[in-house]
Amino acid sequence: MKYPKPLKTGSKIAITAFSAGVPAAMHARLDNALNYLAQQGFELVIGECLRENHNYVSADVKTRANELMGYLLDDTIDAIMPPWGGAIAMDLLTLLNWEKLAHAQPKWLIGFSDVSTLLSAVTCKLGWASVHATNLMQLNVHQQDALTVGLFDHLKSAPNASFTQYPSTYFEAEPLNFVDFPDAGFHLSSATQWRTLGNCNGNKQFSGRLLGGCLDIHMLLAGTEYFDLEGFSLLHPNESIILYFENGEMPPAAYYRALQSIKLRGWFSKLAGVLIGRNPEPVAKDSDWTHLDALLKVFAGCDFPVLYDIDIGHQAPNLTLINGAYAEVVCDERFSITQTLK
Numbered sequence: 001m002k003y004p005k006p007l008k009t010g011s012k013i014a015i016t017a018f019s020a021g022v023p024a025a026m027h028a029r030l031d032n033a034l035n036y037l038a039q040q041g042f043e044l045v046i047g048e049c050l051r052e053n054h055n056y057v058s059a060d061v062k063t064r065a066n067e068l069m070g071y072l073l074d075d076t077i078d079a080i081m082p083p084w085g086g087a088i089a090m091d092l093l094t095l096l097n098w099e100k101l102a103h104a105q106p107k108w109l110i111g112f113s114d115v116s117t118l119l120s121a122v123t124c125k126l127g128w129a130s131v132h133a134t135n136l137m138q139l140n141v142h143q144q145d146a147l148t149v150g151l152f153d154h155l156k157s158a159p160n161a162s163f164t165q166y167p168s169t170y171f172e173a174e175p176l177n178f179v180d181f182p183d184a185g186f187h188l189s190s191a192t193q194w195r196t197l198g199n200c201n202g203n204k205q206f207s208g209r210l211l212g213g214c215l216d217i218h219m220l221l222a223g224t225e226y227f228d229l230e231g232f233s234l235l236h237p238n239e240s241i242i243l244y245f246e247n248g249e250m251p252p253a254a255y256y257r258a259l260q261s262i263k264l265r266g267w268f269s270k271l272a273g274v275l276i277g278r279n280p281e282p283v284a285k286d287s288d289w290t291h292l293d294a295l296l297k298v299f300a301g302c303d304f305p306v307l308y309d310i311d312i313g314h315q316a317p318n319l320t321l322i323n324g325a326y327a328e329v330v331c332d333e334r335f336s337i338t339q340t341l342k
Helices: 024-039 061-073 113-126 215-221 229-235 252-264 291-298
Strands: 012-015 043-046 108-111 130-132 162-165 205-214 241-246 271-277 306-310 321-323 326-331 335-340
Touching: 024 043, 108 113, 113 130, 113 205, 113 215, 113 229, 113 321, 205 215, 205 229, 205 271, 205 321, 215 241, 215 252, 229 241, 252 291, 291 306, 321 335
Parallel strands: 012 043, 108 130, 205 241, 241 271, 271 306
Antiparallel strands: 130 321, 162 335, 205 326, 326 335
């Protein structure tokens, strides 16, 4: 894996929206988040593709691609962080010059949801480690839970260093209202409980390289060069893979189809285990089927552990999961995930 340089005081972070920008009603929240980064000692480069949002995007596709490409090729920049996800970051994939990027210095790309479109692409095509973690707009001086606050500490880790994360105590069932409460931290009111599907097939721990993101997008990219488990596995021939997914918008039946599409590609044969984030979507309107029912059906007969209701996705807080890092997952009396940057 190609790990970007560890972050430090003075590291330069570029802010640009791969997909959705920030409308005027939420600029106060954006400024709050940017101030938080500055208070952490980072130098900020603020892009033009940021403070507008029209038809799902911050700017036209060429403008977004050119701005992102400029930041990816600028070796004075250490990290790139969009404000949040959106819907069509996929537009950028064919407009980036991947041949040039193969010779660029790796940068940390950070975020979740539609941001993960680019995270998986740089990991699979360039071998860069990338960071599935809290989005910029969720950062706030008032937000002090361990998973969120730990993000930049983990990205300051030296090569070959390890860090361990544990489940949150509470999670946020309903998202923040950024318009009316631009300074608010998460409302962490629902008890967190990581769970195992069945008895985890008798495994108390498992390990492998991390790869994953938002299932809504990754079910569509699976098998392409932008989410290529086969190619990723060839780079790590003696190691298993841990896939992780979070659900953005899918009800149970669509969720099942998405996971089944991954299974039908034969990918489950390469896995040490699977991590599934919490599901914010309601049950089906025409059925009593739940997301758990979908998981039980798609993973029936699989011989690897499946953990679900993990701190991944649209119900904060989020783990920091580094695509490409070597992870050891413990699912005994106390859950934990240890990642090593090797």
